[in-house]
Amino acid sequence: MKDNFSTQSDHYAKYRPTYPPELFDYLLSITPSHQTAWDCGTGNGQVAFELAKRFEQVYATDVSQAQIDNASQANNITYSVQPAEQTNFDNNFFDLIVVAQAIHWFDFEKFYNEVRRTVKANALLCVTGYGMIQVSAEVDAVIDHFYRNVIDSYWDAERKYVDENYQTIPFPFEEIEAPEFANVLEWNSEHLMGYLNTWSAVKHFIKQNGYNPVDELKLEIEKHWGNDDFKRVKFPVLLRIGKV
Template structure:
């Protein structure tokens, strides 16, 4: 199931996801020593284009693909970015087209072996596949109890749907696919959220989307529950809290 196909999911995603992709792109620019714009960059599983528009800073031509038409209907910077509907494993481009391919918070939904074969086909020799994820680590600055609430209350009520989190990102495995994992990077991003904004973010997660799509609950019921559950961590509806997200980046280079 594609949890981001429904219109409700796309609409919530477009307004509920924090935009810190520019920070990640700055890390990529520095690590790959990009001192002039690349010719072409592709963002796969682009969603509504938050991760895609960040590529405009480092590439002349930017492309974004996704399997959800509802997401692409809400995509950003359509006058500057070429968007198309396509699966990660079957892209509508010719061989050796791109200097850079990025995937933000999406590779765990792929058939990864098939995706790597496709990325190898699309990339120019010695070019880069960069995978990264901004993920919720349940840290509100100054609110230690929140780190327990997220796994013990939220995730027990709304468990994560199955995803491919066990792939072997080793060079022994990647060499066979003509790739080399050069380095990895980890850091944190901090976002200021009000209680309502944090609740909206949660409703963009596949945990809640899955429950709604299975008719186990409704968004209204979830929002009321989140309002009650999050109240102890906010003094009022208008206060914002600093919330830390984790970020990892894998820098993977095509061998030849």
């Protein structure tokens, strides 16, 4: 898998959105056993941290040591630097595997083979992520223009799977129809800019052009931000769950 997130990994931990607690409560309710969970492509460890509140032991992997160095800690989380497609975990080990905003970077076939190898009977695979941020009609229009017209060509090809809400990824498992979830947060404009600066396409743009396009975007967004220090922002949660 690619590693687009080792640089400024502390920003990734600080500015990326979390996931709603209701999502993890739901996963707990449908998982037959709660002994072991694997957060694959853990990034800043936010999912591992939530799983650790609900499972006896959580294993979290990423290809980026820098990300893991900035990850959320708990006594029952074991972090390791490993690719998703080839790990040192035992056969028939996990009750639940979660991949959050990462599966589009994986080699699907090799990863799914690793899933089948490492899960217990009746275990679940949860593929989740989040769609485009929603703030207000005016701010959303500015961000959408930036996304589609300024940095569009700088996204990796794999980004299309996120744009397609993970509905077009290969998913060769018996799928469970899950409820819809959304993550609603209170952000100020500084947090929004920090989040936009974590986009991999922005990093690619800076590397190729020598300047940050978010600086100009910030001026446009501030025109529509108004007097409110904080605004309600919403991320629709992408979710596919399968019995392995």
